Amino acid sequence: MPYLVSFHLGWLVGSLLLGLAMGWISVVQRGNGTSKVTARWLAVLVAGLVAASLTHVVPGRFGYWLDLGLIMFACYLVGCTIGAWLRDRVVSRSARAA
């Protein structure tokens, strides 16, 4: 894991920034998100992929790509969370001021 992080640091920072941006937008975005059912299916899919990665069942380059994808996805999620939380604070502060 530390090797993967250090080797792909640029791409992970990119994912994090993408996540930050997406999180920032998501707080004020109108419209419908994914449905609960879809979200659950997505969660199951991700859990499956994580399990596959941890058990090393995917061989060779595909295994490496899976690990890389998951770690980028994790950075993206962290970015989204931070972005959304920051935006939420900004929004609620301005609402209080108004």
Add this chain to the structure above:
Amino acid sequence: MQKLFRWASKWWPGLIPLAVMWGFAAWNNTLPVEADLSARSSAALKDTVLDKTRIAVDGRDVSLAADAFSEEGRRDAVMAVENVPGVRLVEDATRLVPEARPFVWNAERDVVRVTLSGSAPLPAMKARLVEAARKELGGVEVADQMGLARGAPPRFEAAAMLLLDQIGKLKDGKITISDTKVSLSGMARELGGREAIAAALKNLPEGFSVATNEIKAPPYIFQAYKDPVAATVTLTGYVPDNNVHAAIATGASRKFFGEKVVDNLKASVGAPASFNTAVVAALGALSRLSTGTLVVSDREVKLSGDALYEGAANEIRAGPGKDFPKTWQYKPEITVKPAAGPVDGTVCQQLFSELLSKGKIRFEPKRANIDPDSAGILDHLIETALRCPTTNIEVAGHTDSDGEDSFNQALSEKRAQAVIDYLVKAGLPANRFTAVGYGATQPVAGNDTDDGKAQNRRIEFLVR
């Protein structure tokens, strides 16, 4: 928390650029990651002892194929690669080097090179053996055809090194270690080499033993060349020791009355039995030739050259005398020197006097038996007598003054007669010769010194 889920439901559009980024990242980094892990794995294996190591990286999975020299070494190698940071899985394709049974190692020498073959236990030891062979044989090509195998006996390296030291002493041959048995065959480079190798083999490490030692010694060569133009006899080759050397040198100077003996002999071990007797007898035969070469090789004597007359040639062909050892081979190639032109009595007398001033006919002390060492000078006297067939010759015997006059008188007569008998036996007509004895009545030097007495004991040829 609910807020978080609400926000999260709207994060999915970002997955599209993320997937694109993921694709680029994979595209860009796969080969660098593989190269980096391959380099790190090789570095991790640097201190392990392996042969034929191959590392293949697929993503972050390393496939390691190698020949290890022990189970432990194999495990350590796999573990070293597993511990490289970034490696996900290690596919273990290592195997143990096959075990050789019996464990055979060879060093073979021929004219141009030394070939090391068979098995060596470790790559480093293999390199050391090649290096040792190069050092021992400076300049000779060393071909390394050794493979690697397990199962070497303990102290193998010490034994192999000791044997490599011996290969320099061989002209050609083969040294083999089979488990703990050592076999040697071939030809030693120099006389004494075989003995030196046998001595060195006593220092083989514990556990090793000599199964067969068939190292042969090079032929023991002794040569003599009689050159009538330079008036020299050149002795070359080997003699067993200084005593034999002295005996041969003394014998040669007695037999070759007119030639200077050039002594280039070297002492060396390895002479065949009865060497001294055989060589002295063969030198006697050589002294009877006008020009000739004697080659003694081990127990074979080759004599070639020109005898002075037909009778001498036949005698020399028949053998070098009764002292010649029966177990030795004698190969004469004798031709007869073309007869010199006839001369008159005065010239004949001059030639006789010249010959007898250079050398003398020797007898056993106080007796009338001719010493075999005088065969050379007698042949020359006969050859001269054949050149003036019409002359009559008086053979005169003289003694020193020791002993009674009557004894000396009788002795001088007997000795003169013995010489005539020898000449007649060689084919000269008996009626040409008269034997006369003068006893001690005609000294040519004082009888008060040994040297003077020796000069007075003589045979003279007088043309009448």
